[in-house]
Amino acid sequence: MVKKQLIMEKASELFAKQGFKATSVQQITEHCGISKGALYLSFNSKDELISSIIDHYMSQVTANFDYIVSHSDKEDLLYDFYREYYHFFNKHANIAKIFIKETQSLNEELIDRMRYYNQLHEKIILTMIDRLYGKKVRDVKYDLLYCIKKLLNMYAEVFLLNDIYLDFNVLAQSLVEKTNIIAENITIPFITKQQYELLNFKKVKDLSKEELIHLLDETIKEIESGLERESILLLKENLMETNLSIAIVKGLIENIRNYPGCEWIAYLLRKYYEL
Amino acid sequence: MVKKQLIMEKASELFAKQGFKATSVQQITEHCGISKGALYLSFNSKDELISSIIDHYMSQVTANFDYIVSHSDKEDLLYDFYREYYHFFNKHANIAKIFIKETQSLNEELIDRMRYYNQLHEKIILTMIDRLYGKKVRDVKYDLLYCIKKLLNMYAEVFLLNDIYLDFNVLAQSLVEKTNIIAENITIPFITKQQYELLNFKKVKDLSKEELIHLLDETIKEIESGLERESILLLKENLMETNLSIAIVKGLIENIRNYPGCEWIAYLLRKYYEL
DNA sequence: TATACTAATGACTGATAAGTCAATTGTCAA
DNA sequence: TTGACAATTGACTTATCAGTCATTAGTATA
Numbered sequence: 001m002v003k004k005q006l007i008m009e010k011a012s013e014l015f016a017k018q019g020f021k022a023t024s025v026q027q028i029t030e031h032c033g034i035s036k037g038a039l040y041l042s043f044n045s046k047d048e049l050i051s052s053i054i055d056h057y058m059s060q061v062t063a064n065f066d067y068i069v070s071h072s073d074k075e076d077l078l079y080d081f082y083r084e085y086y087h088f089f090n091k092h093a094n095i096a097k098i099f100i101k102e103t104q105s106l107n108e109e110l111i112d113r114m115r116y117y118n119q120l121h122e123k124i125i126l127t128m129i130d131r132l133y134g135k136k137v138r139d140v141k142y143d144l145l146y147c148i149k150k151l152l153n154m155y156a157e158v159f160l161l162n163d164i165y166l167d168f169n170v171l172a173q174s175l176v177e178k179t180n181i182i183a184e185n186i187t188i189p190f191i192t193k194q195q196y197e198l199l200n201f202k203k204v205k206d207l208s209k210e211e212l213i214h215l216l217d218e219t220i221k222e223i224e225s226g227l228e229r230e231s232i233l234l235l236k237e238n239l240m241e242t243n244l245s246i247a248i249v250k251g252l253i254e255n256i257r258n259y260p261g262c263e264w265i266a267y268l269l270r271k272y273y274e275l
Numbered sequence: 276m277v278k279k280q281l282i283m284e285k286a287s288e289l290f291a292k293q294g295f296k297a298t299s300v301q302q303i304t305e306h307c308g309i310s311k312g313a314l315y316l317s318f319n320s321k322d323e324l325i326s327s328i329i330d331h332y333m334s335q336v337t338a339n340f341d342y343i344v345s346h347s348d349k350e351d352l353l354y355d356f357y358r359e360y361y362h363f364f365n366k367h368a369n370i371a372k373i374f375i376k377e378t379q380s381l382n383e384e385l386i387d388r389m390r391y392y393n394q395l396h397e398k399i400i401l402t403m404i405d406r407l408y409g410k411k412v413r414d415v416k417y418d419l420l421y422c423i424k425k426l427l428n429m430y431a432e433v434f435l436l437n438d439i440y441l442d443f444n445v446l447a448q449s450l451v452e453k454t455n456i457i458a459e460n461i462t463i464p465f466i467t468k469q470q471y472e473l474l475n476f477k478k479v480k481d482l483s484k485e486e487l488i489h490l491l492d493e494t495i496k497e498i499e500s501g502l503e504r505e506s507i508l509l510l511k512e513n514l515m516e517t518n519l520s521i522a523i524v525k526g527l528i529e530n531i532r533n534y535p536g537c538e539w540i541a542y543l544l545r546k547y548y549e550l
Numbered sequence: 551t552a553t554a555c556t557a558a559t560g561a562c563t564g565a566t567a568a569g570t571c572a573a574t575t576g577t578c579a580a
Numbered sequence: 581t582t583g584a585c586a587a588t589t590g591a592c593t594t595a596t597c598a599g600t601c602a603t604t605a606g607t608a609t610a
Contacts, residue, residue: 174465190449
């Protein structure tokens with residue numbers, strides 16, 4: 001649906017500038033060059049539009065993070081991780097601004113949605129910490145998680161307020177150095193394992209097979225042709241009745257991983273098959 | 276004015292929960308147990324109320340930070356600094372939540388107001404860095420500033436989301452350790468002096484003598500009696516026509532420093548006399 | 551007690567916003 | 581060309597909110 005994408009992009013521009021509340025549906029439709037009614041053909045409400053924007057971009061960035069953490073070489077891992085974040089930031093500046101600035105002014109449901117992605121990010125970062133430092137950081141692992149999360153958006157405001165040129169390589173290097181320095185030297189963690197678990201008592205639940213099949217159906221509708229469509233159809237069949245080897249499944253997921261709109265379903269399938 | 280204080284406190288509770296935009300004046304007045312008209316006797320508009328809340332608390336915390344940075348022993352400085360921040364956070368949780376979450380959804384004037392305090396905080400932190408590390412950190416000074424700013428609100432969400440008991444001593448110790456680790460080990464700064472100056476081209480201007488006198492007049496109106504009132508009257512006289520030694524002035528400022536509502540004027544006077 | 555003054559009220563106004571739906575426009579097969 | 585169906589429009593409805601002001605309640609003074 002091209003119209004949906006257009007609205008989401010144009011709306012993001014206004015949301016980034018003015019915030020969710022201060023941006024009216026009227027303004028959005030004018031900015032899109034469509035009528036008010038037309039917007040309500042694509043989205044049932046302003047909240048659904050906001051929710052779609054959040055899902056669209058957060059699922060992308062989450063899937064990318066996860067792929068990097070499970071596929072990058074150990075030496076490049078941290079560097080790739082930070083680069084990916086700021087690369088996304090740079091490519092989707094409007095949306096990134098929203099995610100940085102507007103945790104507030106969301107309703108309860110949307111806040112939960114953000115919390116969901118936040119917990120996935122934390123899981124991914126913890127996996128990265130394990131890969132990077134292993135049991136060396138056992139006692140400071142959760143504190144290190146908080147440090148990395150803050151380092152991630154440390155220079156965010158530099159992006160938010162300015163259009164000056166920024167060297168992504170120096171940026172990522174600088175953050176890699178800081179992360180390593182902290183990981184190797186902290187002795188007084190503030191966030192302990194117990195504390196972390198207390199803070200995250202509301203666990204993220206994994207998707208059921210049925211929900212996954214439903215999402216695959218949705219994706220199939222969006223994709224017209226080619227190898228990607230066939231891969232998804234095969235993956236769906238295999239979910240309903242297992243008949244392919246795990247190697248084939250992995251290959252099929254790899255086929256769709258980089259296809260626009262498939263990043264998220266690829267991530268969820270990887271989780272499902274524990275790849 | 277007691278009514279003003281009541282409204283500011285009650286409004287802060289609602290703003291923290293729902294945000295500025297989502298909180299109506301009606302809600303605020305109901306929460307206060309007063310009528311809508313009554314609120315408009317104390318504040319000319321909703322924006323003026325928000326602005327007053329920002330000024331009231333930001334001036335306090337700024338003044339306290341400044342006092343610590345210029346008066347604490349070098350060994351306790353960092354520790355005191357972080358403690359003060361989380362102490363304020365704990366004491367004024369509602370307001371702190373607003374400052375952490377709601378940079379957006381402010382109008383241009385209020386954003387400028389926040390930027391003003393932010394720049395004062397940066398100045399104060401830079402002074403602290405100079406005192407602590409001197410020229411050892413010459414090349415990474417501004418990068419370190421950004422690190423400290425992020426460390427400050429690193430555990431903020433732990434406060435925001437939970438009511439669990441937090442040990443302020445461990446908290447401050449943990450941050451002191453991290454700061455020292457970073458200060459002593461960074462070699463790849465991302466924010467350089469040039470970059471910092473580019474980002475802060477809009478300089479904060481100091482208050483003129485006339486503005487200071489005007490502010491002193493305002494303060495005099497609020498304070499009924501006692502040593503504090505007399506000290507302020509003397510300070511005002513000395514501003515209009517210098518006749519006291521700098522030692523006496525310093526003592527007078529010290530007299531009012533901890534008196535509620537005088538923190539800010541004390542800070543401004545210290546700046547003015549370069550004490 | 552009467553009078554003058556201040557503090558407080560809340561119904562009202564005008565503005566703006568989300569969401570609806572009858573009417574219009576566009577498209578395509580027969 | 582026509583008629584059936586789908587896509588699109590924007591004036592309209594309903595709701596909410598900031599801010600006003602004529603009226604009332606409260607208080608201090610003569």
